[in-house]
Each structure stands twice: as C-alpha cells, then as structure tokens.
Amino acid sequence: MALVAVFSDVHGNLEALDAALRDARSHGAERFVCLGDVVGYGADPNACCERIRALGGTVVRGNHDHACSHRVSLDWFNPLAAAAVRWTRLQLTAENRDWLRELPYEAELDGKAHLVHGALHDPRHWPYLFEGADAAPHFPRQTLPLCFVGHTHVPIVFARIGKNVLESRLGAFRLEGSDGAKVVVNVGSVGQPRDGNPKACYVLFDPDEGLVVPRRVEYDAMPTASKILSAGLPKQLAMRLFLGR
Ligand code: ZN
Numbered sequence: 001m002a003l004v005a006v007f008s009d010v011h012g013n014l015e016a017l018d019a020a021l022r023d024a025r026s027h028g029a030e031r032f033v034c035l036g037d038v039v040g041y042g043a044d045p046n047a048c049c050e051r052i053r054a055l056g057g058t059v060v061r062g063n064h065d066h067a068c069s070h071r072v073s074l075d076w077f078n079p080l081a082a083a084a085v086r087w088t089r090l091q092l093t094a095e096n097r098d099w100l101r102e103l104p105y106e107a108e109l110d111g112k113a114h115l116v117h118g119a120l121h122d123p124r125h126w127p128y129l130f131e132g133a134d135a136a137p138h139f140p141r142q143t144l145p146l147c148f149v150g151h152t153h154v155p156i157v158f159a160r161i162g163k164n165v166l167e168s169r170l171g172a173f174r175l176e177g178s179d180g181a182k183v184v185v186n187v188g189s190v191g192q193p194r195d196g197n198p199k200a201c202y203v204l205f206d207p208d209e210g211l212v213v214p215r216r217v218e219y220d221a222m223p224t225a226s227k228i229l230s231a232g233l234p235k236q237l238a239m240r241l242f243l244g245r
Contacts, residue, residue, distance in 0.1 A: 003028045004109065006187050007202035008035035008117070008150025010052070011064065012042025012088065013191030013241070016200040017051055019219035020190045027204055027215075033109060035150040035187060036062025036117035039092070039100065041084045041237050042191055043227035049096035061103035062117040062151065063126040068092060069100035080234050087233055112207045114147035119184075128152050129184065132165035139165070139182055145175055146210075147184045148203070154195045155188030155203075155214055170203075175210035185212055198244035 005024035010017045024032070032055040039045035045068070052059060067074060067085045069092065074082040092100070105123040106116040118126030119134075120141035128151060129135050135158045138147075155170035160182045175183060188201030195201075199216040206213075225238035 001110070001207045002030035004031045004033055004057075004205045004207060005029040005202060006033045006035065006109075006115075006148050006185075006205050007190050008148075008187050009037040009062070009153050009189035009191060010034070010039075010042075010048050011037055011189070011191040012039050012045040012048050013200075013224050014042070014044035014047045014051070015219050015221065015224045016191045016217075017048055019217045020200045020202050020215070021051070021055075023215055023217045024202065024204065029204060032057035033115060033148070034059040035115060035148060036060050036103070037064045037150065037189075038062070039068050039088050040064030040081065041228075041233075042224065043231040043233060045088045045091050046093055046096050048191075049092075049099060053096075053099060058107045058109065058115060059103055060107050060115050060117055061100070061105050064088075065100045065103055069097045080236055083234050084237060087231065108144070109148075109205075110207055112144065112146060113205070114142060114144055116147065116149055118151045119149060120147060126151060129156075129158065129186065130154075132158055132167045135160070135165055135184055138184065142182050142184070145182055146212075147182075148205075149184055149186050150189065152186060153189035153193055154186060155201050156186045158184040158186075170214045172211070172213045175212065188214070192240065193244045194240075196244050198242055
C-alpha cells in the first residue's frame with residue numbers, strides 16, 4: 001500500500017502547502033489525506049482548495065471550512081479568526097464553497113485509521129484535544145487502533161493503554177498490533193503551526209508497516225505574509241507565521 005501524507009490546517013497558506021506536498025512526494029507519498037481547515041487565516045483560500053481537490057484524497061471538514069461555506073454565527077470565533085472567515089467568505093468561488101460545504105465530518109483510511117478534524121466524540125462541534133484528559137470522551141468512540149486529528153495546530157500523541165491516557169511529543173513510531181492500545185496522532189498544522197516551530201508540519205504514514213513519521217518543512221513565509229497584509233487581513237496573522245504561535 002502506498003505511503004500516505006496526512007496533513008491538516010493549511011488555512012489558505014499556499015507556500016506552506018506546496019512545500020509540504022513537495023516534501024511528501026520526494027519521500028514517496030502517493031496518497032494524501034487532509035484533516036480539514038483548508039481555508040481561514042491565509043490569503044490563498046481558492047488556490048489551496050484547488051490544490052487539495054486535485055490530490056483526489058480524503059478530506060474532512062474543519063470548523064473554518066464550515067464557517068467559511070455556511071451562514072453561521074461567528075460568535076465562538078476569536079476576533080482574528082472571525083475577521084478571516086468574513087474575508088474568506090467573500091473570496092471563495094462558488095465551486096470551492098460547494099466543495100467545502102459537502103466535506104464529511106469524519107472518515108476512515110482503509111480501515112486502518114479514523115480521520116477527524118477535532119475528535120470523534122463530537123465531530124460536528126470540533127472539540128479540542130489539548131491534553132490527555134481532553135481525549136477521555138474521545139477514546140470510547142475510537143474502534144480502530146489509530147486516529148489522526150488536527151485542529152489545535154500542535155503535533156502531539158495521546159495513547160490509551162488500559163485505563164491510562166499518556167501524552168507525548170510527536171516523534172516517529174511504529175504502531176504495535178495486538179496490545180489493545182489506541183493512539184491519537186495530532187499531525188500539527190501545515191499553514192499555521194502553534195508549537196513554537198514555524199516550519200510546516202505533517203505526517204507520513206505507512207499503512208502496511210503501521211509507521212508514523214512526522215515531518216517539518218521549511219518554506220519562505222515572506223510572500224505568504226505580504227499577501228495577508230495586502231489583503232487587509234489582521235497583521236497578527238502574518239506575524240505569527242514567523243513565530244510558529
Ligand atoms: Zn485550524
């Protein structure tokens with residue numbers, strides 16, 4: 001089975017997306033899975049939709065994809081996010097908006113892994129898994145050994161072993177078959193990492209070997225930032241790309 005690139009939270013950052021896709025292909029990835037938030041924050045929502053649509057892989061719906069393609073209240077978005085959603089709504093082509101509107105809330109990868117933006121216990125409301133305790137309601141819904149998530153923009157692993165939930169930084173690991181452990185892998189963010197490292201973040205997954213390998217990819221965020229500024233989007237959205245926060 002072909003190597004799969006699993007990525008999330010591109011947020012309209014075309015330069016980061018292209019760098020991550022280039023890196024994935026150079027490592028032999030032939031399939032691509034996107035865990036949502038294709039748009040929102042960045043200045044290239046349409047180009048990112050089109051790139052990702054062309055990959056032909058599974059894509060699930062993030063909260064920004066939903067808000068940018070539906071007339072929903074933005075009360076629960078912070079002011080920066082809400083400003084970006086309003087701007088993105090005006091930019092999206094009808095075709096890209098329709099595509100975002102139809103994205104599923106959750107999916108599966110070949111019966112090997114769940115795919116969801118937030119967590120499985122409430123895929124339509126995108127709960128955040130920041131720490132082990134947050135994942136407690138998620139694990140009963142996880143029937144497969146592995147679940148890939150995004151949403152927090154922080155790469156991390158939660159493992160439920162017996163009754164305990166352990167958390168750890170995301171490093172390369174191999175999923176061991178039959179010990180009953182269940183693992184959640186947050187693949188971090190391509191377009192707006194928030195773990196203090198500004199490099200684009202995603203994961204290579206070998207479904208045959210159960211191997212998960214995180215990747216960090218350097219890209220030039222200057223053009224990304226200047227497009228954000230020229231679009232009149234909040235300048236903090238440009239600044240944070242250099243900080244990884
Ligand atoms: Zn996001």
